[in-house]
Amino acid sequence: MASNSLGIDKTPRDTRVVVAMSGGVDSSVTAALLKEQGYDVVGITLQLYDHGAAIGKAGSCCAGQDIRDARQVAERLGIPHYVLDYESRFRNDVMEAFADSYLRGETPVPCIACNRTVKFRDLLRTARELGAEALATGHYVRRVMGEAGPELHRGADPARDQSYFLFGTTGEQLAFLRFPLGHLSKAETRAIAERFDLDVAEKPDSQDICFVPNRDYAAVVQKLRPEANDPGEIVDMSGRVLGRHEGIVRFTVGQRRGLAIGERSGTNNEPLFVVRLEPETRRVIVGPRSALGRNEIMLDDVNWLGPDFDGSLPVQARVRSSQSLRPATVSRNGSQVAVRFAEPEIGVSPGQACVIYDVEKGERVLGGGFIRRWA
Template sequence: MNSMGIDKAVGATRVVVAMSGGVDSSVTAALLHAEGYDVVGITLQLYDHGAAVAKKGACCAGQDIYDARRVAENLGIPHYVLDYESRFRDSVMEDFADSYLRGETPIPCVNCNQTVKFRDLLATARDLGADALATGHYVQRKMGPEGVELHRAVDRRRDQSYFLFATTREQLAFLRFPLGGLEKDQVRVEAERHGLAVADKPDSQDICFVPQGSYAAVVQKLRPGAADPGEIVHVDGRVMGRHEGIIHYTIGQRRGLGLGGESAPLFVIKLEPEARRVIVGPRAALARDSIILRSLNWLPGTPVPAAGRAVQVKLRSVSEPAPATIYPRPGGGAEVVLDAPEFGVAAGQAAVCYDGDRVLGGGWIATAESRLAAEPSVAAVVGAE
């Protein structure tokens, strides 16, 4: 049994490494190569190569493909660039646009991991005779009483477990995450120790196909006519103004509403795509303690008990897990009931359940409601969908 838990000699174990051209995936390849594994690097071209070259701060761009190739040459490992552009557009970009048109706030990076990377790339790795697919994600894979488990990274500032909630048990059996037990600073040191040209390369910040964070511009390009104007309505029924498309708004948004004259700040409470309405109101109207999930991915070997299971749940990638109870629902969904209300819960985001550091799984937020007694005026306009 080698260090990756595979019953083969190290030199006979082939590991495909997903190389984005950044420091994390490059160090992943370097560490495995130094251990003596048969490493093969693969870089995915996910969108227009020409446009990508000029875009900084994103993964899988033209410069990144070049950097990945340089690292592979330096290590002396085979390297392949796979054109996944059409798959990426169909599985990630189109869904991103449609989600915004439904008034949701999507997370395309989760969708990319779920489809293009951990479905399509994993299948390609198997076709290449690989025993494992390794990535530079900051997350830990551990063996537990029920089999393989997913855990938060040692470096909490870099932990990416929220974005990997949709990884299945079957995929986890094949995946490896060599950086999960390292701090980011250690990874930079390893990059320098191995003489990698990307040692000082900045981390990617943006969604790769969203230049300068302009989500609305991308949606308009993919869905011409998406920015239909409509009304901005207060939860008490007052028409406050006009907007130039609900794709410019997200649940919980406070800035950029262009509204004045209220004694208290206004927030986006709800989006009504069919009516082209943006509902605004006080922060209190954002409180939600019942969250309905679709497409639940549950990693433990036993299903969610009918009586519920106590968990800690993250509703945004940057938030801390909050105490809650998860209950199963028909059709593969679930309900998460929070111990205390959360504010700004948005459909299209993910709710990821934890037991301490262990990732239990999660699902996509379909609706979020308040079981608290609401004022009639709020209930009349913002009531359950």
């Protein structure tokens, strides 16, 4: 029997696919397309953190309205739909880790933690228990079959590519996952939603982290970790005290705004940026923009999807999701990976992810990890 469109040796009607339905247009179109192709589609929505419903805020990905939207789409498509309560898992694996990371003076990326744990670990396990052959999501990435098995590639639309947030996907998970929207643009996805007459066709994208209303990270961390309010000093790179702050959680490397610094004497009054955080002493170290450049970083908690290599490997890399790819080389040191940039990278913060792509086209995700703190 020839493989179906998902690369599975079964007819679509004999192939059960679980779709992670967030209530947004992307996952709704994913479910609609698979249902249209004749697959046995089951929709699952995760109840993670209902802050949006609690404060009446629209556009929060885990709010009650989104669950209702997902249910309505499932009813329109005629597919079964389940809501799973993953709040305790989400709090332990994502929110608590988010707060602890900020207390360590890092800049966490909670969407990566959510994909690695709650979604691609726990939900994938549930999909298997339901007898599914695959778990499909609305992410804008591509799963490409290579010589050694499935590879993770950037989405075809650079403006929508979400590969940065999925670098932690393991090879075993990638074998089970499918991304039907990876070849589409957002405009094409919305057009498909209109063709299916889905109410979510024009629904705005969520701009915030679901448990961080109004992008007020400090308030969330302070609620989870009250000690995050401990005040401290703002000092320059020579140790001179320039001001005071009300908690290092309010700062991240590269930040310029919000520095409570009074007038400085002398003629050197160039803008100052946060260049380092010292959680042990509660000090915020500031300096000129030139002090932000880093030629090399070390990565911990590395997930490697590319081929094995010896010595160093020329690659392209990025340390922020919206950043263009940068030429670099990577080398291994035990469980760690060192990334050396061709030119100094500005504003690199511990806790951020660095994602590594192939050097030729910068399309295949070779791996990535989290930037380690430096002295």
